[in-house]
Amino acid sequence: MISATYDSKVQDHDVIRKLSEHDVICHDCMQKILDDVDKTRV
Numbered sequence: 103m104i105s106a107t108y109d110s111k112v113q114d115h116d117v118i119r120k121l122s123e124h125d126v127i128c129h130d131c132m133q134k135i136l137d138d139v140d141k142t143r144v
């Protein structure tokens with residue numbers, strides 16, 4: 103489960119929410135999500 107290591111903003115991301123607990127996400131997609139979340143933090 104990837105989301106456990108990330109904060110609630112990442113866990114609330116649409117892509118993450120669509121994943122089941124046992125799905126995996128590749129590094130590139132995870133980085134995209136983190137970039138998205140960073141934009142919302144400003």
Ligand SMILES: [Zn+2]
Pocket residue numbers: 127128129130131132
């Ligand atoms: Zn990917």
